[in-house]
Amino acid sequence: MKQFQYQRASTQQSVLDAISKPGTKIIAGGTNLVDHMKHGIIAPDKLVDITHLPLKGITPTKTGIHLGTLALNSAVAEDALVLQKQPLISMALRAGSSQQLRNMATVGGNIMQRTRCTYFYDTTMPCNKREPGTGCGALEGYNRMHAIFGASDKCIAVHPSDMCVALAALGASVIVVGKKGQRLIPFNEFHRLPDDHPELDNHLAKDEMIIGVDIPDNNFAKNSYYLKVRDRQSYAFALVSVAAALELSGTTIKKARLAMGGVAHKPWRLFEAEKFMEGKPVSEDTFKQAAQIAMQGAKAYENNAFKLKLAPASIVEALKHAAGIV
Amino acid sequence: MPTRYINRSTLQHSNIPTIPPLQQQMNKLNHPKSSTGPSRVDGRLKVTGAAKYSAEYELSGLVYGVLVGSTITKGVIKSIDTQKALRAPGVLAVITHFNTPVVPGYVPEKGKPEPEKSPLRVFYDDKIVFNGQPIALVIADTFERAQFAGSLVKAEYTEDKHITRLTDHLDKGFTPGEMFGMTPEYSRGTVAAWNTAPVKLEQEYIIPSEVHNPMELHACIARWDAENKFTVWTKTQGVKETQNELAAFFKLPPENIQVNSKFVGGAFGSALQVWSHEVAAVIGAKVVKRPVKLLLSRQDMFTSVGYRPHTWQKIGIGATADGKLVGITHNAVGQTSAYEDFAEFPTGVSRYLYACPNVDTHYKIVSLNVGSPIWMRGPGEATGTFALESAIDELSYQLNIDPIELRMKNYAETDPQSNKPYSSKFLNEAYKMGAEHIGWSERSAKPGSVTKDGLLVGYGVSGGVFSADREPATVKATMMADGMLVLQTAVSDIGPGTGTAMVAVAAETMGIPAEKVRFDLGDSSYPNAPQQGGSTIASSVGSAVYMACTDLKEKFQQLIGNGGKDQPDYVKVLKEHNLNKLEVVTDSKAGSEVDKYQMYSWSVHFVVVHVHPATGVVKVDKVACVADSGRIISPKTARSQIIGGAVMGIGMALTEEAVYDHRYGRLVNSNFVDYHVPVNADIPQIEALFVNKPDPIINPIGAKGMGEISLIGMAAAVANAVYNATGKRIRTLPITPDKLVEWDVVS
Amino acid sequence: MEKEKNHSRPVEESDVKDNSRRDFLKKSALMTAVALTPVAAARAAEMHMDERLAQVFEKMPLHLEINGVAHNLMVEPRSTLLDILREQLDLTGTKKGCDMGQCGACTVHVDGHRVNSCLTLGIMVNGKKVTTIEGLAKGDQLHPMQEAFLKHDGFQCGYCTPGQIMSAVACVREGHANSEHEIREYMSGNICRCGAYPNIVNAIQEVKEGGMAI
Structure with missing residues (x-):
């Protein structure tokens, strides 16, 4: 790891001042950034430590819940308000990582975490995300973990977060602040697809920082489920994950929310499938049809064709759990 | 009083079995709980963090070495730019093949050509033979600085075309030489008789490369103590072997090299030889004239210290309609490196596990541009048993005979290969114990027919076997004036609890409390002991401890002169005779019994799996493992060893696979994120059961090894259970969800 | 107790390979120390300058x-x-x-x-x-979790053990040791290659059920 300068920020403004200079990165939990620095993926000249800013709160708002960007993943997962109103988020968080890492990782860091693509991590390999123009190692390489939706020939990596899949499903917003002030980015518009610029994970401007997330109130609490399918029972990234949330009226689906992880460069919200389910009866058949709609446009590569089966199977399974018909 | 040197290599076995206190615990020992029996003698050091592993010695002037690996797979180094690294803060040296001091043992003797094959000679020349091969050693005053400087070293290469995919090159297989008395080619009876049998099958079984991945990273601290003397603190399964190998590399008398390995944080075979990083540390220490600590990264652990080789196997097996085996043909092709011929004979198990008249086996290896493999827990047999015991299971469904019954019908009462009697074999009892414990009668013979809470339920079984050996070992036993018995021998303990078991043997033999026994190990200056590999330590060192204690007792009896009627009060006798200690050094080794008997340890693994029908996720729900490995000396640690092997077997079955990107010849999952070893959530309660009948032949304590058999067969048991649950036969490990997932399109 | 300890080993004169670095202090006469950020110092060192000076400014x-x-x-x-x-x-x-x-x-x-x-x-x-892990026992008296690991043989080689025990203590304190299933999940961030998981679960359950304040 290259030597760097360290600054502990005491105000938001000092963070914004610091990141306006090239080579400066924000550090909070550090679980992703320190890992990247150890791997030589990035080598910042300066780190600005934001963990002493008062942005840890998990608080009720008029319209929902606010998660401060520094709220720890473990704290959010076990917060009484979150468990009561947005259990899907807790389920997703607990499906990710280990308790030790959740004790370090923050909400903002989770949103900002970068792909676990092996070609991104290995600096001897080509990777357009790490080093634009070097090519995509995964495209014709080992791509078992890779995207089936929204990939480009520049990058087929997936976003690794579980929490973000739940936040995408629940229509959360990311609150960011920059020199020009504060703005709200709908969760589904925060992360990008790779297109021609896989080096950009999201739409956060270089001089902006995340200060929190707002999750709107909903009626999904009783019928939410996060399913994560992975190569071992815990402490592994998803082959496929599904966040499913239903609002039921008797046995009829009033509202549905569905998003997938492990399938795209961003948390993959399934709007069409959601729309299809609304007004339909709760049944395995409804869910299977929704899954088929969800899979439209999916494209597999040499090693991940199984996701074309695993993804719809997981959608059905998650929806059945959410609806309580398992 | 001078030390009496007793050589009792031709041991009389009339006194077997004779350790009475253990008999009383017999029932408990058949099925111990995690809390049964004495705890580990070194446990307190381990739970307090006081146990020191190789990288943890704080030496005066210690500096840090970091290896830089090749980024190509085959070719030659054109140049290495070390200037930036040399200018980085704290850097003391950058060693490459351009500037390394000569390792004398690397150089062929005068007039002799370069050897065609040899262990990797680090920094010897410009040749690259695998991706990740060390090309430079950077030494700096702190770890951080060494690591950063390492990232500044850049090499240029001329690249050659490489081959790394075994299954594309099976035709390049060649027959390796004989090893441990095993021949790669074998047949008895009629070749391909299986094909004439009324019921038969022929299938291919593939295991990927699996990596030992002990939790402790391989590490070596090297310090030159004089011009021709050095000391290493290193991770090794045998301090004497390490001493001898280093002596050969550096052309020094072995006694000039002190090897310390007091605590070893797991190894499973990966520390059975001296690796290039250890030689590099010694070179580095010579260059900077300070002790050098060299710690491998987890990534290095996948490339530089061996692995279980990717192996393709094909089995043809046939039986009569009533389930008598007619013939087995077993072919195997495994991978090795381009610079060493590594062989482990996975086909061996087909020759001797069952009474089968017609057997032929062939084993070949293919040289690939990869690092060399090394023995990994249950070497050969673990691989071979996955194929054979899967095939037997497949056959049982074709025959519609219960898999246990099929195995009993072909039970070998004498060794089918040599026709010699077994020293002991209670495998049939093991099957009974395990079947009862797992509830085998609940198993449905129809695959995919049982569900519980929406999950498919399946039962699987497999046998396991590994050679039971006894190697020469020497123990020095000293009774101190204060009544403390000190035992010394140059064995390592990589985790099974060797010290604990040896203390138990000594305490019982001497008739003193375990607290009064100290067992010293991991020091090359102690008397000779074998490497901790191949499940030989309990048998070899245990016998040596027993015999040394017997000798010491005899020496006390001689002092007393009462004809050995009473248990002597050792402290009193020493005091009366004005002695501050009494000491023996006893040699122990196998005798002619090895010519008369065939000796094996046996195991049976029973597994219940739950398979999620939609996603193909497999969860092991229940495990019962039975060991027939002679007398159980230390119930607590024996149980843990069986459980540990089962866990590693579950990893082999369900999660572990080292993956290459063959375009680059480079591993793409050399980390714990992408290479999945089992975690706690993958593992249910595992029952360890012991037949616990002493082997009356193999050695004076009646104990046989269990490190290998604890794993051998486990992967087949899981795969067989998955078949029973789903009707899907997975013949390529690991059984990940992608291989089982189902999705039916609805209209 | 206040303890001053710093074991980092200064580079000795004999280790310095490049004479030009020794001249750095002379060359840098115009540079004021305060202007030297750690990164600048690192760069200075990379550019043949004196690493002892660099070291001072690199540390905090x-x-x-x-x-x-x-x-x-x-x-x-x-x-x-x-x-x-x-x-x-x-x-x-x-x-x-x-x-x-x-x-x-x-x-x-x-x-x-x-x-x-x-x-x-x-x-x-x-x-x-x-x-x-060194701070868990009270003198000679082991922490209950250490005792339980000993009793249930929650390890073999012992290398992952300190991490397992620190994690196990936290697991109980957090309230995540209410069932075997929950323990397994919340202990999955600690890999044990010797496979002592069932024993680790037994040890944690014993401590949890013992109800001792840990």
Whole structure:
């Protein structure tokens, strides 16, 4: 790891001042950034430590819940308000990582975490995300973990977060602040697809920082489920994950929310499938049809064709759990 | 009083079995709980963090070495730019093949050509033979600085075309030489008789490369103590072997090299030889004239210290309609490196596990541009048993005979290969114990027919076997004036609890409390002991401890002169005779019994799996493992060893696979994120059961090894259970969800 | 107790390979020390300048209370808590198994919470309380979790054990030891290659059911 300068920020403004200079990165939990620095993926000249800013709160708002960007993943997962109103988020968080890492990782860091693509991590390999123009190692390489939706020939990596899949499903917003002030980015518009610029994970401007997330109130609490399918029972990234949330009226689906992880460069919200389910009866058949709609446009590569089966199977399974018909 | 040197290599076995206190615990020992029996003698050091592993010695002037690996797979180094690294803060040296001091043992003797094959000679020349091969050693005053400087070293290469995919090159297989008395080619009876049998099958079984991945990273601290003397603190399964190998590399008398390995944080075979990083540390220490600590990264652990080789196997097996085996043909092709011929004979198990008249086996290896493999827990047999015991299971469904019954019908009462009697074999009892414990009668013979809470339920079984050996070992036993018995021998303990078991043997033999026994190990200056590999330590060192204690007792009896009627009060006798200690050094080794008997340890693994029908996720729900490995000396640690092997077997079955990107010849999952070893959530309660009948032949304590058999067969048991649950036969490990997932399109 | 300890080893004159570095102090006469940021110092060192000077500016003061003992250290910002413990303070009970947050061998408590010390920059926990495996026992009296690991043989080789025990203590304190299933899930961040998982679960259950304040 290259030597760097360290600054502990005491105000938001000092963070914004610091990141306006090239080579400066924000550090909070550090679980992703320190890992990247150890791997030589990035080598910042300066780190600005934001963990002493008062942005840890998990608080009720008029319209929902606010998660401060520094709220720890473990704290959010076990917060009484979150468990009561947005259990899907807790389920997703607990499906990710280990308790030790959740004790370090923050909400903002989770949103900002970068792909676990092996070609991104290995600096001897080509990777357009790490080093634009070097090519995509995964495209014709080992791509078992890779995207089936929204990939480009520049990058087929997936976003690794579980929490973000739940936040995408629940229509959360990311609150960011920059020199020009504060703005709200709908969760589904925060992360990008790779297109021609896989080096950009999201739409956060270089001089902006995340200060929190707002999750709107909903009626999904009783019928939410996060399913994560992975190569071992815990402490592994998803082959496929599904966040499913239903609002039921008797046995009829009033509202549905569905998003997938492990399938795209961003948390993959399934709007069409959601729309299809609304007004339909709760049944395995409804869910299977929704899954088929969800899979439209999916494209597999040499090693991940199984996701074309695993993804719809997981959608059905998650929806059945959410609806309580398992 | 001078030390009496007793050589009792031709041991009389009339006194077997004779350790009475253990008999009383017999029932408990058949099925111990995690809390049964004495705890580990070194446990307190381990739970307090006081146990020191190789990288943890704080030496005066210690500096840090970091290896830089090749980024190509085959070719030659054109140049290495070390200037930036040399200018980085704290850097003391950058060693490459351009500037390394000569390792004398690397150089062929005068007039002799370069050897065609040899262990990797680090920094010897410009040749690259695998991706990740060390090309430079950077030494700096702190770890951080060494690591950063390492990232500044850049090499240029001329690249050659490489081959790394075994299954594309099976035709390049060649027959390796004989090893441990095993021949790669074998047949008895009629070749391909299986094909004439009324019921038969022929299938291919593939295991990927699996990596030992002990939790402790391989590490070596090297310090030159004089011009021709050095000391290493290193991770090794045998301090004497390490001493001898280093002596050969550096052309020094072995006694000039002190090897310390007091605590070893797991190894499973990966520390059975001296690796290039250890030689590099010694070179580095010579260059900077300070002790050098060299710690491998987890990534290095996948490339530089061996692995279980990717192996393709094909089995043809046939039986009569009533389930008598007619013939087995077993072919195997495994991978090795381009610079060493590594062989482990996975086909061996087909020759001797069952009474089968017609057997032929062939084993070949293919040289690939990869690092060399090394023995990994249950070497050969673990691989071979996955194929054979899967095939037997497949056959049982074709025959519609219960898999246990099929195995009993072909039970070998004498060794089918040599026709010699077994020293002991209670495998049939093991099957009974395990079947009862797992509830085998609940198993449905129809695959995919049982569900519980929406999950498919399946039962699987497999046998396991590994050679039971006894190697020469020497123990020095000293009774101190204060009544403390000190035992010394140059064995390592990589985790099974060797010290604990040896203390138990000594305490019982001497008739003193375990607290009064100290067992010293991991020091090359102690008397000779074998490497901790191949499940030989309990048998070899245990016998040596027993015999040394017997000798010491005899020496006390001689002092007393009462004809050995009473248990002597050792402290009193020493005091009366004005002695501050009494000491023996006893040699122990196998005798002619090895010519008369065939000796094996046996195991049976029973597994219940739950398979999620939609996603193909497999969860092991229940495990019962039975060991027939002679007398159980230390119930607590024996149980843990069986459980540990089962866990590693579950990893082999369900999660572990080292993956290459063959375009680059480079591993793409050399980390714990992408290479999945089992975690706690993958593992249910595992029952360890012991037949616990002493082997009356193999050695004076009646104990046989269990490190290998604890794993051998486990992967087949899981795969067989998955078949029973789903009707899907997975013949390529690991059984990940992608291989089982189902999705039916609805209209 | 206040303890001054810094084990980093200064580079000796004899180690300096490049004479030009020795001239750095002369060359840098025009440079004021305060203007030298650590990064500038690092660059200076890369450019043949004196590494001893660079070293001074690369380091920052770090105050930590480790196992009840105060430590005032000078560390590079890039030094992880794990390397500070193991290489500077000789607290080698905390283990390095992967150095990348993938195995849990390095688990320690920071202000009572279990974290991976390999991904924790030391400088970021300035002023906090760190507990390592060495700080768990009270003198000769083992912590109940240590006793339970001994009794149930929750290890073989012992290398992951300190991390397992630190994690296990936290698991009980957090309230995540209410069932075998929950224990397994919340202990899955600690890999044990010897496969002692069932014994680890038994040990934790015993402590949990014993109801002792830990």
